[in-house]
Structure formats: structure tokens, C-alpha cells
Amino acid sequence: MSTPTATRLHAADASVTVLSNTASVTDWSRRYFGSWWNAFEVPAESICTGPLVIADVDSSAYVDLAELVDDRPHQEVTYAKAKTLLARDGAGTITAVSPDEGLAYRSEPETGRLTIAGRAAEPVALAAARIARELIRATLLREGWTLLHSSAVVRDGKALLTFGSKGAGKTTTALLLASKGFELLANDRVFVRPNGDELQVLPWPSAAAIGLGLLDALGLYDVVRDRLKSGEQLHPTQHQDVTDSLLAGRREPLWEPGGKREKKVQVFPDQFATWFGMQLTTGGRAAGLLFPRIDPAAVPALTDGDRALGEDDFMSGATEDRYPDIFGLAQGIDGGGNELARATVAERLAHLPHHQVVLGHDTAANADFLAKLAGAL
Structure with missing residues (x-):
């Protein structure tokens, strides 16, 4: 035995x-x-x-x-x-x-x-x-934490949270800043809770979904392909079509039937460090919010608008349909936290710097722009 x-x-x-x-x-x-x-x-x-x-x-x-x-x-x-x-x-x-x-x-x-x-x-x-x-x-x-639908990076303990709907650029923003020396805290979700006058931020560990096009734009495609060809593996939730495309050297996006959802590379958390040379961190304090959008023809810049946190920026029971609480683990608590905790976090975040940005398809220009903006927080 x-x-x-x-x-x-x-x-x-x-x-x-x-x-x-x-x-x-x-x-x-x-x-x-x-x-x-x-x-x-x-x-x-x-x-x-x-x-x-x-x-x-x-x-x-x-x-x-x-x-x-x-x-x-x-x-x-x-x-x-x-x-x-x-x-x-x-x-x-x-x-x-x-x-x-x-x-x-x-x-x-x-x-x-x-x-x-x-x-x-x-x-x-x-x-x-x-x-x-x-x-x-x-x-x-x-214990009073809330769960936000956000990517996050940290420098000198200060966390920059990025929000947006699917495809808005949350993962792109986080990985571009991580390539500039910021520490990667989360690629899709974060826990947040008031701690005195600050908002403490914790990561939600998960495999990161990165499209083939984004992987190529970040200059990471060949790194992943070479690792796969040498016998290493990505997260097993990755679709076999993605693995086959990588091994064959195909870089165009792959789509599920109907063309609404992209099949993406699934990266283990530790592979950000071991494969991509990015630093990871275990926490920080919220210092600012970004709301990006992608426009292929745009020059990266600040944009006008009054985007603020909305209900969709908080995780909830309705957004956890892949893993419903069939085992009674949450014991009735909503997947994003209780109403008071959510309201408190929303009110605190509302007082932090907010920036709406547009990003183009010039990866180097995007990275330089975001690093300068984030460094000013």
C-alpha cells in the first residue's frame, strides 16, 4: 500500500x-x-x-x-x-x-x-x-473578502487591477506589464478586502488562457512550441487542437464551433516563471484601475469616458456555472462575496485612480505605454 x-x-x-x-x-x-x-x-x-x-x-x-x-x-x-x-x-x-x-x-x-x-x-x-x-x-x-473579475500586476507592493469583458484586454495588459518587470499577481480574478485604509489583494490561482495570436504578439509562441517539442506539457485542460497547432507551427487563432469562443493555450501558473521569465507575487495593495479596449489600428493612449466598476466586474454564483456548488462548500455564500463586502470594496476602489486606455497591435508600443502609466501610480 x-x-x-x-x-x-x-x-x-x-x-x-x-x-x-x-x-x-x-x-x-x-x-x-x-x-x-x-x-x-x-x-x-x-x-x-x-x-x-x-x-x-x-x-x-x-x-x-x-x-x-x-x-x-x-x-x-x-x-x-x-x-x-x-x-x-x-x-x-x-x-x-x-x-x-x-x-x-x-x-x-x-x-x-x-x-x-x-x-x-x-x-x-x-x-x-x-x-x-x-x-x-x-x-x-x-471572512469578508470579495472576488473580482480582474487581472493584476504589482510593483513595490502597489497593485494595478485591470477590468473588462472577455476580449477587452485584461490578460494582454497584465502580461505586457509583466514583460516590463512588474510582478504578475493574477490573470483573471483577484480577492480583495479592506485592511485599515488599504485594500489588500490576493490572487486566485488558475491556469491562464492565452490565445495563439496574443502568444505570438508577446514573442512567447516559439518558447512554448520549443518546450512542447522537448516533451514538456501545458495544462491538461488545453484542447488537443491547440497542442497540434503549436507543434505544427500554426499561429492563427482557433475557434470552437460557431466562432464565438477561442480555443486557447492553457498555461500553468509556475510556467510564467519557468518558461517566460516573469515574476509572480502573492499579494499587494490596490493602487489603481485600468479599463482597456483593443483597437488594431490604434496608437496606445488614454481615452475619455467614465467607466466605473459594475456588477459584472464582481464574480458571482451566476458566473460559476462550470463549477456550481453542488457539494455545499460555500454554504450559501455568493461566489463573489456578501453584499456589504462588495459594496465596501466598490466604494474604496471608486476613490482610486481610474484610467481608460486603448491598445493597438504594436506590442512594444503597448508595453511601453502601459509601463509608463502604471509607474506613475
Whole structure:
């Protein structure tokens, strides 16, 4: 029998432990979260309290949980893009199975303990990291944090937050500034909470989605292609079409059927440092807001307007449809934080410098313009 291993994750005052009979599962969480949260190995035998994810590669345990779901009244939902059968008992325990992924779950929301059993290591590792992150989020939201739909970079402890709808340039702005020596805090979401007179900012660790065109414009396309050709891998959620295009040297964007959503490169957090030479950081204090838009023919510049934070700039339950809270981890808290916390953060952010900018397709000019603007905060 394999010796259990454990990884503990910390973000502010929140913590969760991932325990597994397979070292690659806990290694995955340590790698995935270590760049932006505090993630470290702990002795498995020392775990006795606190939120816990038990994630084992165990076909027998998977079958037992799957049969338990089959034997009870259950409903079909979609979770992580997979068909999932869900059952609840009178004590509040939630049992679920995703047959196509070979994963089964048992959640005890009152104790903060969730068990995952699966047939293969990689799906178990992905599920364990996803659940651990949701447990951290639930704790942070209960402690007054809010979750914003924003990228962020930091210099000298001051965080610049970038907002906008999909395609507006949040990721572009963050990566351009990171290429100029700013520390990358987040590519898509941040936690924010008042701390005295300041607004403290924490990252939301996730794989970064970067389009092939943007990757090429940033001068990173060949870096990624060379790494793939040498046998290294990007995040497994990346579509095989993207990997094939990279290996073949094709640089034009790839689109899902219907042409509304681009298939993008999925970069592990630590690959920003190891592949791209960018610095990552674990926190900062909010100092300014950017609202970019992309116009291919434009010269980068400030633009007129009165864009301010709106409801869509806060994450919420409605925006978390890929990972609905089927396991009761949030215990009723909205995915972006409670109303008072959101209102307080919005009011504080409203008093920080706001800049609306237009960016063109001259990457060097964009980077120079943004670095000068950000450096003035």
C-alpha cells in the first residue's frame, strides 16, 4: 500500500489540506498553488483538524461510492463540463459520481471534509486542486473578502487591477506589464478586502488562457512550441487542437464551433516563471484601475469616458456555472462575496485612480505605454 502524502495550502487566514495515497496528486496541488498561495508538504500523520480533501486513486472506493449513488434517489447535473449524478442523505452528506471522468465524491459540508476516489491519477489530481481552491474561497468569502473579475500586476507592493469583458484586454495588459518587470499577481480574478485604509489583494490561482495570436504578439509562441517539442506539457485542460497547432507551427487563432469562443493555450501558473521569465507575487495593495479596449489600428493612449466598476466586474454564483456548488462548500455564500463586502470594496476602489486606455497591435508600443502609466501610480 502506498504511503499517504499531504500538501497544505494557505491564503491569508484560510487553509486546506490535500491528502492522498498517490504522491502525484499532492504534488500537483503544491505545484499549482505554490506560485501564488503558500503550498507546502506536511506529514500525513499530523493532520487532525481543518478542511480536508482526501483524494485517492482507488478503483474499489470509486465503485463503492458510484453504487451508493445508484442505490439512492439522485439527480443529473453538469459539473466541470461532465455529467454528474448527485445524491443527498438525511444527514446532509452529498455523494456524487462522474462516470465519464471515473471520479466519485463524498462531501460532508458541516465538517469541511470531502473525499474523492478515482480510477486514474490525473483526473483525481485535477479534482482535488479544484475542490481545495473552492474550500479556500469559501473561507475567504466568509471572512469578508470579495472576488473580482480582474487581472493584476504589482510593483513595490502597489497593485494595478485591470477590468473588462472577455476580449477587452485584461490578460494582454497584465502580461505586457509583466514583460516590463512588474510582478504578475493574477490573470483573471483577484480577492480583495479592506485592511485599515488599504485594500489588500490576493490572487486566485488558475491556469491562464492565452490565445495563439496574443502568444505570438508577446514573442512567447516559439518558447512554448520549443518546450512542447522537448516533451514538456501545458495544462491538461488545453484542447488537443491547440497542442497540434503549436507543434505544427500554426499561429492563427482557433475557434470552437460557431466562432464565438477561442480555443486557447492553457498555461500553468509556475510556467510564467519557468518558461517566460516573469515574476509572480502573492499579494499587494490596490493602487489603481485600468479599463482597456483593443483597437488594431490604434496608437496606445488614454481615452475619455467614465467607466466605473459594475456588477459584472464582481464574480458571482451566476458566473460559476462550470463549477456550481453542488457539494455545499460555500454554504450559501455568493461566489463573489456578501453584499456589504462588495459594496465596501466598490466604494474604496471608486476613490482610486481610474484610467481608460486603448491598445493597438504594436506590442512594444503597448508595453511601453502601459509601463509608463502604471509607474506613475
